[in-house]
Amino acid sequence: MIEVKNLVRMFQSGERTIKPVNNVSFELAQGTFASIVGKSGSGKSTLLSLLGALDKPTSGDVVVDGVSLAGMPDGKLTEYRRRDIGFVFQQFNLIPNLTALDNVMLPMEFAGVRRSIRTQRAKELLEQVQLDVDRHDRRINRLSGGEQQRVAIARALANEPKLILADEPTGNLDEQTGGHIIELLNSLRREHNTTILVVTHDRSLANKTDRRFRLQQGRLTEETAPKQTQGTAAAGTAAVAAAATVG
Amino acid sequence: MSVLARSVGNAFRNKIRTTAVVAVLAVAIGLALAMLVANQAVTAKVTELNASVGTTLTVNPAGGQGFEGGGEPLTVQQAATAAQVPNVTEVVGTKALRLRNATEMAAQGAGGAGGFGGQATTTMTTSLTPAVDAGTLGNRNQETGTTGSQPARTFSLPITATGTGAEVDSTGKALDITEGSGLGDYTAASKSALLGTTLAEKNSLKVGSTFTINDQTFTVAGLFDAGTAFGNNAVYLTLTEAQTLAALPGELSTMIVTVNSMENVDAAKTALQTALGTDKADVTQGQRNLETAVSSLDSVKNISLIAFVAALGTAGLIILLIMVMLVRERRKEIGVLKAIGAPNRTIGLQFVLEALVLVTLGSAVGAAVASFASGSIATALIGSSTTTTAAPGVRRATGGFPGGDPLGGANQLLTSVTASASPGVIAAGIAAVFGVAIIGALVPALLTARIRPIEVLRGE
Ligand SMILES: Nc1ncnc2c1ncn2[C@@H]1O[C@H](COP(=O)(O)OP(=O)(O)OP(=O)(O)O)[C@@H](O)[C@H]1O
Ligand SMILES: [Mg+2]
Numbered sequence: 001m002i003e004v005k006n007l008v009r010m011f012q013s014g015e016r017t018i019k020p021v022n023n024v025s026f027e028l029a030q031g032t033f034a035s036i037v038g039k040s041g042s043g044k045s046t047l048l049s050l051l052g053a054l055d056k057p058t059s060g061d062v063v064v065d066g067v068s069l070a071g072m073p074d075g076k077l078t079e080y081r082r083r084d085i086g087f088v089f090q091q092f093n094l095i096p097n098l099t100a101l102d103n104v105m106l107p108m109e110f111a112g113v114r115r116s117i118r119t120q121r122a123k124e125l126l127e128q129v130q131l132d133v134d135r136h137d138r139r140i141n142r143l144s145g146g147e148q149q150r151v152a153i154a155r156a157l158a159n160e161p162k163l164i165l166a167d168e169p170t171g172n173l174d175e176q177t178g179g180h181i182i183e184l185l186n187s188l189r190r191e192h193n194t195t196i197l198v199v200t201h202d203r204s205l206a207n208k209t210d211r212r213f214r215l216q217q218g219r220l221t222e223e224t225a226p227k228q229t230q231g232t233a234a235a236g237t238a239a240v241a242a243a244a245t246v247g
Numbered sequence: 248m249s250v251l252a253r254s255v256g257n258a259f260r261n262k263i264r265t266t267a268v269v270a271v272l273a274v275a276i277g278l279a280l281a282m283l284v285a286n287q288a289v290t291a292k293v294t295e296l297n298a299s300v301g302t303t304l305t306v307n308p309a310g311g312q313g314f315e316g317g318g319e320p321l322t323v324q325q326a327a328t329a330a331q332v333p334n335v336t337e338v339v340g341t342k343a344l345r346l347r348n349a350t351e352m353a354a355q356g357a358g359g360a361g362g363f364g365g366q367a368t369t370t371m372t373t374s375l376t377p378a379v380d381a382g383t384l385g386n387r388n389q390e391t392g393t394t395g396s397q398p399a400r401t402f403s404l405p406i407t408a409t410g411t412g413a414e415v416d417s418t419g420k421a422l423d424i425t426e427g428s429g430l431g432d433y434t435a436a437s438k439s440a441l442l443g444t445t446l447a448e449k450n451s452l453k454v455g456s457t458f459t460i461n462d463q464t465f466t467v468a469g470l471f472d473a474g475t476a477f478g479n480n481a482v483y484l485t486l487t488e489a490q491t492l493a494a495l496p497g498e499l500s501t502m503i504v505t506v507n508s509m510e511n512v513d514a515a516k517t518a519l520q521t522a523l524g525t526d527k528a529d530v531t532q533g534q535r536n537l538e539t540a541v542s543s544l545d546s547v548k549n550i551s552l553i554a555f556v557a558a559l560g561t562a563g564l565i566i567l568l569i570m571v572m573l574v575r576e577r578r579k580e581i582g583v584l585k586a587i588g589a590p591n592r593t594i595g596l597q598f599v600l601e602a603l604v605l606v607t608l609g610s611a612v613g614a615a616v617a618s619f620a621s622g623s624i625a626t627a628l629i630g631s632s633t634t635t636t637a638a639p640g641v642r643r644a645t646g647g648f649p650g651g652d653p654l655g656g657a658n659q660l661l662t663s664v665t666a667s668a669s670p671g672v673i674a675a676g677i678a679a680v681f682g683v684a685i686i687g688a689l690v691p692a693l694l695t696a697r698i699r700p701i702e703v704l705r706g707e
Contacts, residue, residue, distance in 0.1 A: 049701045052586075054586055054699065054700045054704070055699055055700075055702075056699060074591075074697070075590070075591075078585065078588055078591075079588070081586060081587065081588045082587070082588020082589075083588070085588075087586065087587070093583045093586065093704060095580060095583060095584075097256065097257070097260050102253075106584070106587060106589075107587045107588055109249075109250075110588050110589045110593060111588070155587065159588075
């Protein structure tokens with residue numbers, strides 16, 4: 001269960017202040033697969049980094065299972081990121097001189113998982129994201145963008161997090177591989193009751209999620225079109241928005 | 248992959264940079280070590296010089312020195328007086344005799360050796376041929392007042408036979424006996440003698456051979472090496488034997504007085520002069536030129552110590568800057584580690600280990616460089632700052648390797664370094680270098696880790 005309360009993030013850009021996240025509130029029940037869409041520069045990544053405790057809000061709070069992130073000391077926030085969050089960065093942010101396998105093993109090393117188990121699990125995860133076995137021991141800077149993206153996803157799943165925050169996880173993937181990744185995330189939600197929040201420009205991905213949000217000028221609105229009927233999705237977008245944006 | 252493996256891997260990530268870092272570190276650390284070696288070499292030399300001349304005083308009859316000059320000769324009674332002076336630990340009397348080759352004397356006629364100064368120096372005949380040529384310049388010793396009366400005369404220097412009360416040379420330094428043995432009791436009459444190596448060679452004499460002084464037969468008990476051609480053209484007898492030969496018992500040419508420590512030399516000199524009387528004896532301090540050598544060596548010693556500290560400081564500064572740069576360059580990596588849940592201590596540890604790998608490599612290469620370089624550095628330092636008297640000491644201090652013997656070099660480095668600084672000081676120095684490296688890596692890494700990951704990830 002994640003509750004977002006009146007979240008504001010302000011940036012000072014020269015004379016102007018910009019608010020990519022301006023008074024955003026919503027709740028996600030455990031095991032929800034949700035998506036956020038929005039124009040480039042609308043503040044999606046900014047919102048996601050606030051939820052992932054990578055950034056601190058100007059005001060407002062994020063409450064995870066009843067615990068507020070706002071009052072948490074630095075060490076606890078690190079532990080939260082390590083244990084509860086799987087973050088897929090828009091720019092992947094992998095360690096370039098380590099192999100794919102080592103990158104996936106890193107979060108488990110920090111969590112104190114035994115070496116043999118780490119290796120085993122990292123291999124499984126890389127297979128799950130369909131990275132060819134001969135790429136496992138290749139260094140990140142020798143992998144293609146799509147390959148790197150899948151390593152980043154595998155790394156996010158390493159510590160079996162309760163919440164996966166993925167910033168355009170299929171942006172560099174072909175349709176088929178992208179579809180497989182969505183399927184993988186969906187199975188996690190089903191089998192481990194993982195909450196998943198993805199930022200995407202991919203309509204087909206968004207349409208497969210339980211809940212769809214749109215971020216516009218710092219404001220979050222929810223689309224209520226039924227997810228099965230893809231044809232009416234666009235029409236439903238503008239219709240009802242207020243449900244989850246109280247406050 | 249463990250933190251350690253990652254750190255080692257990172258240390259070699261940029262090979263060119265790693266090589267450059269190790270090379271610069273090696274030079275700084277090598278220089279520091281070499282300075283320590285130089286310091287030790289000079290210290291050893293200073294100690295040696297101080298030990299040899301620093302605490303000896305020479306007493307000559309007033310107005311005379313060696314065979315020249317006038318005044319009353321010194322006596323055994325005066326030696327006893329000198330021994331009573333505070334801080335004097337030993338008084339060695341000597342009696343110098345002048346020996347001339349018997350055949351040469353006969354050829355020149357009885358008066359040939361006359362005309363020396365007023366002091367009662369006894370000239371005697373010997374079977375020995377001097378090992379030193381007089382040379383062709385000038386008319387040495389104003390041999391004859393006449394012009395051209397003996398144009399093709401063969402002439403050679405006299406040989407000095409010194410009766411000594413102990414196994415020391417005229418400067419109070421222990422005789423370096425290279426073959427045979429000493430004369431045992433130097434205060435007893437004895438028909439044994441010590442010969443300089445070149446003199447023995449010239450006369451084809453060995454230990455056990457015999458020669459004559461004033462038609463009395465002496466046996467060669469041992470050979471000594473004074474280090475100079477002139478010094479080796481000499482004979483040492485026991486003091487009593489020399490006095491007997493000269494028929495002047497109780498008379499001394501010089502006294503060599505040893506003072507218990509360097510600090511007391513000046514006081515003892517004044518006291519000795521007073522006790523013996525200025526009109527009776529001249530007290531001089533060893534060889535003054537050595538004193539200046541010691542003082543210039545002292546300055547070299549100080550310079551090498553300053554250079555050591557400076558080199559060590561430089562090494563520290565280099566490490567500090569390199570580490571700060573290295574961590575700054577990898578800000579983003581720190582951000583990623585932090586974002587995926589690495590605790591600050593893990594991040595700190597990773598960079599500290601990386602720093603230690605670099606410093607250890609640098610130190611190892613530096614020590615190797617120092618092993619090769621320290622010998623020549625020490626030689627160059629001492630060689631350029633002292634007179635020829637320093638030569639034997641240098642040989643000893645540096646072990647005589649101009650960079651050709653790595654194993655000996657390492658040994659030499661180890662002994663020199665441990666000799667010039669206590670293990671505690673060395674440990675502190677090493678700890679300082681490593682400490683600087685640790686701080687240089689840890690502080691910027693932790694400062695970066697404290698920033699919100701998103702800011703670090705976004706970069707500057
Ligand atoms: N540190 C910052 N300082 C100033 N402005 C910032 C900062 N970070 C983000 N912004 C601004 O906030 C806005 C939202 O950025 P954000 O990265 O969240 O967009 P986005 O929705 O993820 O866009 P995209 O779809 O292109 O990834 C942008 O206009 C950006 O310029
Ligand atoms: Mg973005």
